[in-house]
Amino acid sequence: MTEDLSAIFSPERLSGGGTGPLYVKLRRRLEEAVKVGRLKHGDALPPERDIAEFAAVSRVTVRKAIDDLVAEGILVRRHGSGTFVAKPVSKVEQRLSQLTSFTEDMARRGMTARSEWLHKGIHTPSPDEMMILGLAADTRVSRLSRLRIADDQPLAIEHASVSGEFLPDPSVVTTSLYAELEKRQVRPVRAVQRISATNMKEADAGLLGVPVGAAGLSIERISYLGSGRAVEFTRSLYRGDAYDFVAELTIGAN
Amino acid sequence: MTEDLSAIFSPERLSGGGTGPLYVKLRRRLEEAVKVGRLKHGDALPPERDIAEFAAVSRVTVRKAIDDLVAEGILVRRHGSGTFVAKPVSKVEQRLSQLTSFTEDMARRGMTARSEWLHKGIHTPSPDEMMILGLAADTRVSRLSRLRIADDQPLAIEHASVSGEFLPDPSVVTTSLYAELEKRQVRPVRAVQRISATNMKEADAGLLGVPVGAAGLSIERISYLGSGRAVEFTRSLYRGDAYDFVAELTIGAN
DNA sequence: TTCACATAATACCAAAAAAATACCATTTAC
DNA sequence: GTAAATGGTATTTTTTTGGTATTATGTGAA
Structure with a gap:
């Protein structure tokens, strides 16, 4: 499933989006998208590389944002497959x-x-x-x-x-x-x-x-x-x- | 029964046809053809090898597309005979x-x-x-x-x-x-x-x-x-x- | 300053999915 | 019965995707 990258990860939204490190801003965007239901349970996130390119940040930064959400149980990663929204x-x-x-x-x-x-x-x-x-x-x-x-x-x-x-x-x-x-x-x-x-x-x-x-x-x-x-x-x-x-x-x- | 391969499986339509893996695109084409009535119930699909050659993909890719439709009951395969559009x-x-x-x-x-x-x-x-x-x-x-x-x-x-x-x-x-x-x-x-x-x-x-x-x-x-x-x-x-x-x-x- | 630490980027590793190749089994036509 | 045509399957290769180690940079505290 392909998400609309621009809606969540556009660089404009990031640069203007509150304060703090890039990965924190990214994490907030993701958290919001899941909470609002824009990303539903079972949905696949875009590949990390795509997010990174689109948001004009490095892939490691994207990963760091995702790391926290995985630790919270909001997202699930599957090696070689993708990152998915976890079931509540x-x-x-x-x-x-x-x-x-x-x-x-x-x-x-x-x-x-x-x-x-x-x-x-x-x-x-x-x-x-x-x-x-x-x-x-x-x-x-x-x-x-x-x-x-x-x-x-x-x-x-x-x-x-x-x-x-x-x-x-x-x-x-x-x-x-x-x-x-x-x-x-x-x-x-x-x-x-x-x-x-x-x-x-x-x-x-x-x-x-x-x-x-x-x-x-x-x-x-x-x-x-x-x-x-x-x-x-x-x-x-x-x-x-x-x-x-x-x-x-x-x-x-x- | 011979189908018009180009109408459904032409490589141009595939390359331009939406997003995702090849087999998903192929499946969408087939699904559409059956739904619209271009392929009617009882009709034989072209042999997998012909579809593969025509669409410029491997036969296994064609099979994977068909697999899903067979699982849904839209198509029926008969070993040694062919693949057919299932009865309504x-x-x-x-x-x-x-x-x-x-x-x-x-x-x-x-x-x-x-x-x-x-x-x-x-x-x-x-x-x-x-x-x-x-x-x-x-x-x-x-x-x-x-x-x-x-x-x-x-x-x-x-x-x-x-x-x-x-x-x-x-x-x-x-x-x-x-x-x-x-x-x-x-x-x-x-x-x-x-x-x-x-x-x-x-x-x-x-x-x-x-x-x-x-x-x-x-x-x-x-x-x-x-x-x-x-x-x-x-x-x-x-x-x-x-x-x-x-x-x-x-x-x-x- | 200088050290500690968080941040970010680069490069490479590993698992999974996708796709291709080669060969097997069944049906049909002759 | 044999041969051609067709679907079935195992294996391998390529591509995609997450995982990790290493390095560079900036910031604040001792």
């Missing part, structure tokens, strides 16, 4: 995204968390997985099951299903599924989860060390790419009190 | 409805079909709808329920849920939901459906005029945009024999 991350989003991490959740309650793997494998998708992840019958799905343990007490069973396209080999996952997906450039930006109460069946109750029929907290989560494509489907069963609500989770980019 | 989407949509349309399905069995609306309304999404359609809690969903009647015998109950984003006002739907979505440029290109048997509950059995507990055919369908985004979620309950399978429907582009 709201506080609500940050708060909600914390809900997905078992480890952090336990830490907030003053517990130490670990987990034991029950299963990692690649399978033909079940009808549910086909429906939810939008898979064809001849594709594969990676399944990961683990027992979540807090303070040496088993607390939850977690079953994750990921399209094989995004995670061909589940054995590479050691701690965080999201971290592994991130490595593969798969970045879910949004998740919807349902939390409800259920009575434990024998197998689950046994693993969690509670009597059959005890109340459990069932959490189903589907996470989506920016395109709307479903990436991952996780069913978790927690020991604990019952409540029921639906939360929308937006995971901040970058 | 209405035709494609028709093929989807051929596989899922109650009316056509009944016609194929020699029955005359009609339907009675049970409900049309806009609602806050249920947990299921939020999960499946990927909706936030503060969005809306259109629900359409009807009784499908074949040869004056009630045969099925159908509940459709569509994201309000795609269908803000369900009352405008008279016969075909897909036709209405098509009007709004919403074109699902893929659907996954699950068909299974169930025992009828009292309410459904009453509507369908069968005894409580009679076997019914439950069909759940989710249709997706090309991007992978879920558009519509339909649950149908048919009278009839029982079978269970998962079907994937891909809309062929030729």
Whole structure:
């Protein structure tokens, strides 16, 4: 995408634009352009060389102006590709995204968390997985099951299903599924989860060390790419009190 | 079929044609030609090698331009045969409805079909709808329920849920939901459906005029945009024999 | 003065995208 | 069946773009 250089970077505007060093003036112009919405989230800045030539300053000066905005998280640089306006991350989003991490959740309650793997494998998708992840019958799905343990007490069973396209080999996952997906450039930006109460069946109750029929907290989560494509489907069963609500989770980019 | 290469791909038009990489310019030319009707549906594009030679670029550049248009469904490639302008989407949509349309399905069995609306309304999404359609809690969903009647015998109950984003006002739907979505440029290109048997509950059995507990055919369908985004979620309950399978429907582009 | 430091310019490095080349696989015509 | 035509793909080269080290300059404080 090509910006109108003159509107933001014209030398006249710079020379007349307030006080201080050149790079500060440039930074103010950029900051303003983003704030006003002249540069929208996702937009590419012109190449540094173009800005420099247009504003009649050296490229390093341009870079210095951009440096500050990158440090503030307003801009994002990608080597060899360009500089882009970052996506704003709201506080609500940050708060909600914390809900997905078992480890952090336990830490907030003053517990130490670990987990034991029950299963990692690649399978033909079940009808549910086909429906939810939008898979064809001849594709594969990676399944990961683990027992979540807090303070040496088993607390939850977690079953994750990921399209094989995004995670061909589940054995590479050691701690965080999201971290592994991130490595593969798969970045879910949004998740919807349902939390409800259920009575434990024998197998689950046994693993969690509670009597059959005890109340459990069932959490189903589907996470989506920016395109709307479903990436991952996780069913978790927690020991604990019952409540029921639906939360929308937006995971901040970058 | 031979096209007039110079009209679309001449190097002069490319060098002067706007900004950006070569393949973007080429793509714009092609897009324009199809939109204006210079290339009509079914027409063959010239071979990639010819376009490349004529436009004085490499074949891979031509391919990259075509890639995008194929992804958008505007062009179709056939290995060893050629690249063609895709049929207008209405035709494609028709093929989807051929596989899922109650009316056509009944016609194929020699029955005359009609339907009675049970409900049309806009609602806050249920947990299921939020999960499946990927909706936030503060969005809306259109629900359409009807009784499908074949040869004056009630045969099925159908509940459709569509994201309000795609269908803000369900009352405008008279016969075909897909036709209405098509009007709004919403074109699902893929659907996954699950068909299974169930025992009828009292309410459904009453509507369908069968005894409580009679076997019914439950069909759940989710249709997706090309991007992978879920558009519509339909649950149908048919009278009839029982079978269970998962079907994937891909809309062929030729 | 002279040192310290911020500012700015020059020159070169590295990653990514764009484009070109060469070869493979499938379809169609004969 | 064979050969020509056509789309498919892997590899390489070139160009574009951000990253960094080095040098020069100006300004204020010891």
